[in-house]
Amino acid sequence: MTLRAALLLLSATLLAGCVSSKAVDPMRTEQGRKEARDAYIQLGLGYLKQGQTDRAKAPLSKALALDASDADAHAALALVFQTELEPDLADQHYRKALAQRPGDARVLNNYGSFLFEQRRYPDAYERFQQAAADTMYPERSRVYLNLGLTALKLGQRDLAKGHLEKSLRINSQQSQALLEMAMLDFEGRDYVSARSYYASFSRVGGQNARSLLLGTRLAKIFDDRDQAATLGLQLKRHYPGTPEYQQYLSEQR
Numbered sequence: 001m002t003l004r005a006a007l008l009l010l011s012a013t014l015l016a017g018c019v020s021s022k023a024v025d026p027m028r029t030e031q032g033r034k035e036a037r038d039a040y041i042q043l044g045l046g047y048l049k050q051g052q053t054d055r056a057k058a059p060l061s062k063a064l065a066l067d068a069s070d071a072d073a074h075a076a077l078a079l080v081f082q083t084e085l086e087p088d089l090a091d092q093h094y095r096k097a098l099a100q101r102p103g104d105a106r107v108l109n110n111y112g113s114f115l116f117e118q119r120r121y122p123d124a125y126e127r128f129q130q131a132a133a134d135t136m137y138p139e140r141s142r143v144y145l146n147l148g149l150t151a152l153k154l155g156q157r158d159l160a161k162g163h164l165e166k167s168l169r170i171n172s173q174q175s176q177a178l179l180e181m182a183m184l185d186f187e188g189r190d191y192v193s194a195r196s197y198y199a200s201f202s203r204v205g206g207q208n209a210r211s212l213l214l215g216t217r218l219a220k221i222f223d224d225r226d227q228a229a230t231l232g233l234q235l236k237r238h239y240p241g242t243p244e245y246q247q248y249l250s251e252q253r
Contacts, residue, residue: 037066037073044076053080071100075107082114090114103130105137112146116153125150141171148180157184175205183214191221207231209239213248 044060047053057080063073078093094111101107112127128147132140148163161184167177182197195218201211212235219228232252235245 033066037063037070040066041070041072041076044073044080048076048080048083053083056080069096069100071097071104071107074100075104075110078114079110082117087114087118103134105131105134105143106139109137109139109143109146112143112150116146116150119153121150121153125154141167141174141177144170145174145177145180148177152180160184172200173204175201179205179211179214182218183210186214186217191218194218195222207234207238209235209242209244212239213244216248217251 040059040063044056044058044063047056047059057077060073060077060080063070064077067073074093074097078090078097081087081090081093091114094107094114097107098104098111108127108131112124112131115121115124115127125147128143128150131137131143132147134140137143144163144167148160148167151157151160151163161181164177164181164184167174168181171177178197178201182194182201185191185194185197194214198211198215198218202215205211207215212231215231216228216235219225219231232248235242235248239245
C-alpha cells in the first residue's frame, strides 16, 4: 500500500462515523480498530521508506495504542530504530514482534539482518535458520544468502558454500550469491568454476569494486588482457578511492 493510499484509508476509517449522527463509531468495533491500526502501520512504513523515521514513529505508536501486542507495528518500529542506530530499542521491538508471531519468516530474516549488523553472528545464524524453515516464504533465496554470509563470518566456508548453492537453486539470478560463489571458488583455486559464476554474476548483477577486482584477477589468470584492462579501467573510474583499487594497483607492479 502506498503512503497516499494509507492516508486515504486512515481518513476514511476515522471519519466514517461523521457521515451520520446515528452511525456507529468505527473505532468502537473490532473491524474498525483493525483497519485503523493497519492504516497507521502502512503510514509509518511509508514514512520509513521515504527516510523520515521521525515521522514514522507517531502513526506506529498510535497503532500500538490500538493494539499493544501487534507484531507488525513492533516489527516496523524495530526497523525504524535499526535505521536510527538505536540497537537496544530495535532489539526490544524485534523480540516483541516475535513473541506474537514466532515463526514469521519476514521478521526473523529482518531480525537476523539486524543481528548480523551488530556482529552477533551466532544469534543471526539461528534466526536465519528459523526463517529458512518456512518453505513458502517468497524471499527464501535471500535467507539462504544471509545464512551463507553469516557462515563465512563464523569461519565455516564449506557450510557457507552449501547455503549459497541452496540460494541459487531457489533463485539462479541471486546476484550476490553468484559473486560470493565466484569469490570462494577463486580463493579455492577452482578458477574454471569461479569464472563461470562470475560470468553469471556479470549478466545479472551490477558491478562493484569487489567484483571488478575479482574480474581483473580472473581475466589475468585466463590471459584475457582486453578484459583485464577494461575491468581495471572501470575500477579506476568508478572506485578510485577504494581498498580494491589500491589492491589492483599493487597487483599491476
